[in-house]
Each structure stands twice: as structure tokens, then as C-alpha cells.
Amino acid sequence: MAVGTDLGTSSRWKVAAVVGAVVVCYVAVLLSYASAHSTDEVDTHTPDPGGALVYVDMSSVAGTDFSLDARVSVYPGSELMDNNGHLDRDVVVDLTPMQAENQLEFPAGSAAGPLPATIYADGDARSWPFDRYTAQSVTVRVFGRTDAGQQPIPAVVVVTNSLTGWNVDAGSTEIRDGDEFDVTVSRNTVSKVYDLAICLVLLALPTCALFVAVSTVRRRKKFQPPMVTWFAVMLFAVLPIRNLLPGAPPIGSWVDYTVILWVVMGLVTAMISYVYAWWRDAP
Numbered sequence: 001m002a003v004g005t006d007l008g009t010s011s012r013w014k015v016a017a018v019v020g021a022v023v024v025c026y027v028a029v030l031l032s033y034a035s036a037h038s039t040d041e042v043d044t045h046t047p048d049p050g051g052a053l054v055y056v057d058m059s060s061v062a063g064t065d066f067s068l069d070a071r072v073s074v075y076p077g078s079e080l081m082d083n084n085g086h087l088d089r090d091v092v093v094d095l096t097p098m099q100a101e102n103q104l105e106f107p108a109g110s111a112a113g114p115l116p117a118t119i120y121a122d123g124d125a126r127s128w129p130f131d132r133y134t135a136q137s138v139t140v141r142v143f144g145r146t147d148a149g150q151q152p153i154p155a156v157v158v159v160t161n162s163l164t165g166w167n168v169d170a171g172s173t174e175i176r177d178g179d180e181f182d183v184t185v186s187r188n189t190v191s192k193v194y195d196l197a198i199c200l201v202l203l204a205l206p207t208c209a210l211f212v213a214v215s216t217v218r219r220r221k222k223f224q225p226p227m228v229t230w231f232a233v234m235l236f237a238v239l240p241i242r243n244l245l246p247g248a249p250p251i252g253s254w255v256d257y258t259v260i261l262w263v264v265m266g267l268v269t270a271m272i273s274y275v276y277a278w279w280r281d282a283p
Helices: 004-038 189-217 227-242 256-279
Strands: 052-062 065-076 090-095 104-106 115-120 130-147 151-152 155-161 166-169 183-189
Touching: 052 090, 052 130, 052 166, 052 183, 065 090, 090 115, 104 115, 104 189, 115 130, 130 155, 155 166, 155 183, 155 227, 155 256, 183 189, 189 227
Parallel strands: 052 155
Antiparallel strands: 052 065, 065 115, 090 104, 090 130, 130 151, 130 183, 166 183
């Protein structure tokens, strides 16, 4: 009786330890996510009366196209607006290096709303989830068009981040027009944890399959014919789970060689082993 009681107590402690570890990991992920989304600072930038404030808001990443999508907004100073608060002249923003050579134009008499822009960025999408992209030597210049011709407008450039799961680093929170700066985007810690968690889910599939297959081959467990379909279902579940990876890494990425390939090989090995057990033991 004492031995059985000790074994039961030991099993309960093991179950409690596993549940506790899962709860701790769950709380840690939630706290990390909350801290990553509670660091927004209050914007205190204001344009000079005769100048402009330009926001370059990073909105999406297209790693396979080597580009960063942004929204460019212009907030003119009081000397550049009419009595209605609209632009009193055409304002042109020259952002380089854009993938299109067109300038961003904000016509007179309108409120300068955001315009889309695509910036060339260097990076390697195949290194997911450790990929990072850098747009080098970015410059922003602002010009005003009047009857007297095109005149430069002094401007302050602010790079902001609307990317979910990414960090954006422009080297400075406030950049003067004409100054060159680099914009680097990289996945934040919470995003990487999520990515690696999905990889662990994938690795769990062949681990379970091989455990069942090896136990059956060694005759520690009895062969069960319906289990063959279980192996097939897990094998076909790999591709849908891979497609859940954030950012949709291209085929041939780092994750395919380090995780996906071995998951598929493990599942196929387990299924072949189980079929061998069937051939050996089935009547």
C-alpha cells in the first residue's frame, strides 16, 4: 500500500509540475505581449511656422520584394496654410530611394493626408524568423510650388512604426530634411517567441508519431489498424501549419531546412515503422 501511495503521489506531482510550467509560460507570453504594446510615446512634435513636419509611417514589409511600404503625411506650419487650414500652395515630397520614381504631391487647397510610398530595402526573407531589412541612405526633401517657382521648405522628418510584430529603428527620433538616414526593421521578441512556438508544435508531431511507432515495433504496445490513418493525417497537417508561420517565409527558407524537412522525415519514418509492425504481426 505504501508503494502504491508513493507512486500515486509522485504522478500527481509530475502532472502538477507540467501544468505549472505551462501556466508560467502562458503568463510570460501574455506579459511580454502586453509590454511590447504599451511603450507608445506621446507625440510632441510640431511643425515650425514656415516649415513642415513629415511623418514616414512604416506600414508593411514585403521581404520577397525587397521593399518596405510606408504612409507619408505632411503637417505644414501656419505660414503654409490658408484661412481654412488647408495648403496655400502645392507641396511636393521627394522621398528616396522609392521603388517608383514619382514624387509625392499634395495639391494646394487640400488637407495633406497620407500618401503611400514603397521604399527599397535590403534583406533576406529566407532567414525567417531572424530576417531584418534595411533601407539605406533614405532622404526626404520638401518643396513648395508657387507662381515664383519651386522653393525648398525646411522640414523635420519623423519615422513611426505601425508594423505589428516588428521593431523599426531610424537611428534618430527627429531628422532634418536632406539628411541621410537608415531605416531598419526586425521582428520583435514577442513575434520570434510566437514563431518558435509554432516550430515546437511542428516538432511535437514526429516526436509523438515515433514514440507510438517504436513502441509498437518493440511489441510494447499492440498494433491498432486505425492508427495508420493518424500517421497520414499528421503528415498532411505539416503544410497547413507551415502556412501559419507569420510573414509566410518563401519555400527554401532557413526554417524548411532546420524544422520542416526533419518533421516530414520523422513522420514518414514513423509511418513506415508502423506499416512494418502491421506486416510482421497482422494475421
